[in-house]
Amino acid sequence: MSKLSNLVEENDLGEWRRTHYSSEITPSLENVDVLIMGWVSSVRDHGNMQFVILTDRSGSSQIVAKKGECSEHLYGQLQHLKQHSSIAIRGVVKPQKKAPNGAEIMPSGLKVFSMAKKPAPFEMQGSTNVGIDTRLDLRALDLRRDHLQNIFQIRHTILQGIREFLVKQNFTEVDTPKMIATSTEGGAALFPIFFYDREAFLAQSPQLYKEQLTMAFENVFEIGPIFRAEPSRTNKHLSEAISIDVEKAFVDYNDMMSLLEEMIGYIITLIKKKNRDALEYLEFPLPSISSFQKYPYTEVVEILQEKGERIKWGEDLTSLALKNLQPDKSSSFYFITDWPSSIKPFYVRNSIKSENICESFDLMYGTLELSSGSTRINRKHELLERMKKQGLNIGSFDYHLRVFDYGVPPHAGFGIGLERLLMAITKTDNIRDATLYPRDIDRLTP
Amino acid sequence: MSKLSNLVEENDLGEWRRTHYSSEITPSLENVDVLIMGWVSSVRDHGNMQFVILTDRSGSSQIVAKKGECSEHLYGQLQHLKQHSSIAIRGVVKPQKKAPNGAEIMPSGLKVFSMAKKPAPFEMQGSTNVGIDTRLDLRALDLRRDHLQNIFQIRHTILQGIREFLVKQNFTEVDTPKMIATSTEGGAALFPIFFYDREAFLAQSPQLYKEQLTMAFENVFEIGPIFRAEPSRTNKHLSEAISIDVEKAFVDYNDMMSLLEEMIGYIITLIKKKNRDALEYLEFPLPSISSFQKYPYTEVVEILQEKGERIKWGEDLTSLALKNLQPDKSSSFYFITDWPSSIKPFYVRNSIKSENICESFDLMYGTLELSSGSTRINRKHELLERMKKQGLNIGSFDYHLRVFDYGVPPHAGFGIGLERLLMAITKTDNIRDATLYPRDIDRLTP
Numbered sequence A, B: 001m002s003k004l005s006n007l008v009e010e011n012d013l014g015e016w017r018r019t020h021y022s023s024e025i026t027p028s029l030e031n032v033d034v035l036i037m038g039w040v041s042s043v044r045d046h047g048n049m050q051f052v053i054l055t056d057r058s059g060s061s062q063i064v065a066k067k068g069e070c071s072e073h074l075y076g077q078l079q080h081l082k083q084h085s086s087i088a089i090r091g092v093v094k095p096q097k098k099a100p101n102g103a104e105i106m107p108s109g110l111k112v113f114s115m116a117k118k119p120a121p122f123e124m125q126g127s128t129n130v131g132i133d134t135r136l137d138l139r140a141l142d143l144r145r146d147h148l149q150n151i152f153q154i155r156h157t158i159l160q161g162i163r164e165f166l167v168k169q170n171f172t173e174v175d176t177p178k179m180i181a182t183s184t185e186g187g188a189a190l191f192p193i194f195f196y197d198r199e200a201f202l203a204q205s206p207q208l209y210k211e212q213l214t215m216a217f218e219n220v221f222e223i224g225p226i227f228r229a230e231p232s233r234t235n236k237h238l239s240e241a242i243s244i245d246v247e248k249a250f251v252d253y254n255d256m257m258s259l260l261e262e263m264i265g266y267i268i269t270l271i272k273k274k275n276r277d278a279l280e281y282l283e284f285p286l287p288s289i290s291s292f293q294k295y296p297y298t299e300v301v302e303i304l305q306e307k308g309e310r311i312k313w314g315e316d317l318t319s320l321a322l323k324n325l326q327p328d329k330s331s332s333f334y335f336i337t338d339w340p341s342s343i344k345p346f347y348v349r350n351s352i353k354s355e356n357i358c359e360s361f362d363l364m365y366g367t368l369e370l371s372s373g374s375t376r377i378n379r380k381h382e383l384l385e386r387m388k389k390q391g392l393n394i395g396s397f398d399y400h401l402r403v404f405d406y407g408v409p410p411h412a413g414f415g416i417g418l419e420r421l422l423m424a425i426t427k428t429d430n431i432r433d434a435t436l437y438p439r440d441i442d443r444l445t446p
Helices: A072-079 A132-137 A146-168 A207-217 A253-274 A276-282 A297-306 A327-331 A380-389 A394-406 A418-426 B072-079 B132-137 B146-168 B207-217 B253-274 B276-282 B297-306 B327-331 B380-389 B394-406 B418-426
Strands: A033-045 A049-056 A059-066 A086-095 A103-114 A192-195 A198-202 A219-227 A240-249 A293-296 A333-337 A360-365 A368-375 A411-417 B033-045 B049-056 B059-066 B086-095 B103-114 B192-195 B198-202 B219-227 B240-249 B293-296 B333-337 B360-365 B368-375 B411-417
Touching: A033 A059, A033 A072, A033 A103, A049 A072, A049 A086, A059 A072, A072 A103, A146 A219, A146 A253, A146 A276, A146 A418, A146 B146, A146 B207, A207 A219, A207 A240, A207 A394, A207 A411, A207 B146, A219 B219, A240 A253, A240 A418, A253 A276, A253 A333, A253 A360, A253 A368, A253 A411, A253 A418, A293 A297, A297 A333, A360 A411, A368 A418, A380 A394, A411 A418, B033 B059, B033 B072, B033 B103, B049 B072, B049 B086, B059 B072, B072 B103, B146 B219, B146 B253, B146 B276, B146 B418, B207 B219, B207 B240, B207 B394, B207 B411, B240 B253, B240 B418, B253 B276, B253 B333, B253 B360, B253 B368, B253 B411, B253 B418, B293 B297, B297 B333, B360 B411, B368 B418, B380 B394, B411 B418
Parallel strands: A059 A103, A293 A333, B059 B103, B293 B333
Antiparallel strands: A033 A049, A033 A086, A049 A059, A086 A103, A192 A198, A192 B192, A219 A240, A240 A411, A333 A360, A360 A368, A368 A411, B033 B049, B033 B086, B049 B059, B086 B103, B192 B198, B219 B240, B240 B411, B333 B360, B360 B368, B368 B411
């Protein structure tokens, strides 16, 4: 019987269950029998010794088999293991200073659940030179890479932190429909759907729903997908993204800027506490959470004009132009406030000081726009006026407008893109690596 | 100047901010100046006294103005308030046994942010006789009703409880794409989309993605929308619903049944703790959380046949047939296990005991199916075999199948419908009242 034939895949877990995660294999378990499960991240043959590194969601453990000490059958099995195979190892823990967590396992049994059939087209440790498309085509495997594991651990903490923070602040979690009859903001690019016998669209934001819900729940938030048919190929746009939408009754845009600032501070503090290892691995300093500066739009335009940018008041600010704003802003959060009414959506309230300006803000991180927020219009006749000015089809907003006959409270809110926030916090350049399975004009799979 | 003309809507919050929620207005605040905000839930004129009830997300407060004690201007304003208007009241707290929370407010100032223009077409307290479509057409207003407020408070707790429970159990929160290239389970009804120049579909479940992700994160969960183009008009189907999807590596369907049972116990305990008022209002006993019974499918068919149901082994179980299962099961959770392989999807693993049966379960509540789960196939050749048997187009699953070359671990999981779970827990008959803005074949608005 060849050694290779020893290595049989076992379909069944049987009575085998994990006793420890690999991060728990420490010298304190000396001589304890353990059973760990995960994937093979490396196999090394050192003549009379076989080293196997098993990786699971918590980290890695070293398995060491010595010829003579380990059964010949098992030794042969370990020799033929392939990277990425899914296995379980039974064995005894021994202290070993050079091993992960200071301990290693002397194996007594092995189950191979699923053997890797091919070598992976990219390395698991460190950075990889292959193009992003090679990685995305095998995304689930790509996500085993240390770098991405750390990014997505931080993503998990961000989600937890946001919910914890908002629930403490008396917000109710809501979900609003993704299949809608009308565009939210007029012009923006929508994906059309066949909804039974009718045309419908995918929601590009929960905007109108979350505003309505302030009349019943006052403070609401939603964390869910949004869909934008923007045919762009940049490193900061996705066709499908996760939006964190927050809306609050009886406050204005200044209150919401404070809330957003506090929320980001809360998240960063939580990451420092929960993701120490990931932060160490990624080797970047977290953004400072001192209070965010506020620059009125008009002031920004003046600064940019002084620096030679050809920008006119009333135009949107491109990231190219914003590069000139202030070099030291490249790694910090700041607000641009009080935008021209003409370039913000119909539901944004005009400033009391001037009709040309509205109570709005963008949260920036360097040149990256993370969030947009504003005081909203809460009275029907003002909404109607703005909608007419923007040339919207009022009839198609009937289901929204009719609730304004029943006392919609003053309210304000913001939406913040989860992927962009994760990019800012983890210094990730390409938004595709801040999402598990990106969607863009060129990619609909896997 | 008529009294009516006193009542001017004020666009601006100015310096007015809430000092207390109405639930905080108690005798302990005697003689304290407070500022509360919310909507007018009733106005009563008692000759020389005006009673206004203001409701906010926490409950209600009573405002009492006495002629002579209150300024004539303010008294006139209060007289002309309309139900549902959005207002702020400033005043002094006085103990009052008959008032909510044992205290009332003697008003000194009022701001009307938004006046109600019409009377609501349904009552806010108790049950309402109008048809559900009248309510859904004005859903945001409908959601102010006590009954729905209580339902959605419990929904909020369920979401919190599930995440708390799963995070404690080492699950990572994920989000998977809703725009997909291929159907997950073959036959089921999909909504088609135009994805730029291609046809795509809305995901009917995160099934294949969550399975893939077990190879990188082991334990994952997603709470997000799913889309099913089922042209049904029943009280338990929606075209868009929230699915709680859970997937775990290195376990089988028995482990997942235990996890699901424990998760529901955790939720119900949390609701008891956090939603005492809602439970009292809704006047129902929470389901018992003693351990859930397990009935193998074959046994269920035999019981039903004995009771005269015309059902054959291999057929799906209708809720009509299940009514005959056991009358005492009408208000409890139970599992139906070990279903015929032929009526479960291709990714469900066959039983070791018999090829005709698979390692699967449905979680039932009375006749309502809440959840489906199973041990999944983790090896490519078995998947291919099952896909061929079910007549699926293997080429269109290429992006899924290719990751099975790299050691997919044994795994099992389940999906549970949030709306149906909420129906079971709150004894809600119509699934449309367990979701904020329902979508079905007849409804795409609001």
